[in-house]
Amino acid sequence: MVAKPRIGILALQGAVRPHVEKLERLGVEPVEVLTPYSLRSVEGLIVPGGESTAFLHLIEMNNLWDALLEFSGEKPLWGICAGAILMAAEVLHPAQRSLNVFDVTVERNAYGRQLQSFVSALEPSPAWEEEEVEGVFIRAPRIKSLGARVVPLLSYKNETVMAREGKHLISTFHPELTESSAIHRYFLGLCGTA
Numbered sequence: 001m002v003a004k005p006r007i008g009i010l011a012l013q014g015a016v017r018p019h020v021e022k023l024e025r026l027g028v029e030p031v032e033v034l035t036p037y038s039l040r041s042v043e044g045l046i047v048p049g050g051e052s053t054a055f056l057h058l059i060e061m062n063n064l065w066d067a068l069l070e071f072s073g074e075k076p077l078w079g080i081c082a083g084a085i086l087m088a089a090e091v092l093h094p095a096q097r098s099l100n101v102f103d104v105t106v107e108r109n110a111y112g113r114q115l116q117s118f119v120s121a122l123e124p125s126p127a128w129e130e131e132e133v134e135g136v137f138i139r140a141p142r143i144k145s146l147g148a149r150v151v152p153l154l155s156y157k158n159e160t161v162m163a164r165e166g167k168h169l170i171s172t173f174h175p176e177l178t179e180s181s182a183i184h185r186y187f188l189g190l191c192g193t194a
């Protein structure tokens, strides 16, 4: 029997379980990553939504900072909401440390109080050739600027909410909370496992 490809989910905190289910449905083996060692066996890593400040603390405590940087040089990362904040080149509101592996500036909690959580259809850019998807936004950040090599994939009210840079992906909304598996499938494509 051929071994299933393995995709990691950084499982320090946040929305882990819905990703496990999506990945299982797509026929890959989800691996809950808690240590540098478990990064060695996966073809890509989902950095899920949660609270980016808590992630920063837990990444330090678990000795994962350098391991994540090293991994990002070799294999794809997909940062979702707090995960996108962790991957960004620059974080505002307030400024905080980040891995600086994806050339965007993001502003945390940028949709204001009454809009802290909402669901909306998303507009595809020409580079998004998959099915239409909707986005669940939960105290989401806003992408304030994109570097020259960043390719916008989906937008909401004319602002990019999902983008690709090389092999890496970020989304400011939560694709694990909607029925469609299109974005998970797209990420598996970046990992070479779809």
Ligand code: GLN
Pocket (backbone or CB within 6 Å): 048, 049, 050, 051, 052, 053, 080, 081, 082, 083, 085, 108, 109, 138, 139, 140, 141
């Ligand atoms: N508001 C959170 C932060 O700033 C992100 C929320 C999320 O991941 N859904 O880290």
